[in-house]
Amino acid sequence: MARAATTTDAFNAVAEPRRREILDALAGGELAVGDLTELLGLAQPQVSKHLRVLREVGLVDVRDDGRRRLYRVNGAPLRAVHDWVVRYERLWNERFDLIDDVLDELTRTTSEASEASGSSTATTEETGRGD
């Protein structure tokens, strides 16, 4: 078996940097394929193919406008990605807690040399979202 298709879900679709760029560009509003090729500096067929993938996972919607096709973001499928990744938020914050501990110890050890180095308080503020 090979890797799962890019059209399997938002996770796979969004793993491609180019497609993230496209979504980022579309975040500002509707854009035609031509606009995107210019913004990305990518050839038109490639852009169309990326858009196809994004369409198949429902990350973009299309609308006909004369001979152009206007694409528009639909963030809904990203919710699954968000919901999964957000559960790990605490983990990387715990990381910061660990770093804080190390910093505290360092500060305490070096306290005689430099007593006014209270730089770890800011980090504590950042990490202070735990329940």
Next chain:
Amino acid sequence: MARAATTTDAFNAVAEPRRREILDALAGGELAVGDLTELLGLAQPQVSKHLRVLREVGLVDVRDDGRRRLYRVNGAPLRAVHDWVVRYERLWNERFDLIDDVLDELTRTTSEASEASGSSTATTEETGRGD
């Protein structure tokens, strides 16, 4: 050019469902490879390979314990994923706003038939994070 390597970044590493399962399992605490093979119902070499990918992007750390190797999550690299995806949170909430509008209209239209069907209020609560 083929697809970007799975070891390119957290986005690609996490696109694989199996690897997400592994991280989910490790979220409970350190686990040995054997535990994971059992939990995932996957063969041992496959698990080891997935772990290798996760290690290469820094999503897990390893620790030797006798003849076993204990793996442990490190959420830090997921922060990039979170930071990117969270910017779209508003978009799918807007979607819900639209649905809310529809629901409101439906509720109003059907208000004479069923007056105590306040099911849309919960959704409003969920959506109520907008400014």
Next chain:
DNA sequence: TTGACACATACCCATATGGGTATATGTTTG
């Protein structure tokens, strides 16, 4: 109608994948 324009599709190709199976490496036990 013909041509220019905007986009989608059809190919060709080098590449890495993820699962399967066999085997190497390292550790504990008898």
Next chain:
DNA sequence: CAAACATATACCCATATGGGTATGTGTCAA
């Protein structure tokens, strides 16, 4: 030391990728 155990690696393979280039399809203008 040998055997059992726990992991890591080395292969083989079918498959989809993403970029490049050429061409089909539909729309507007002259």
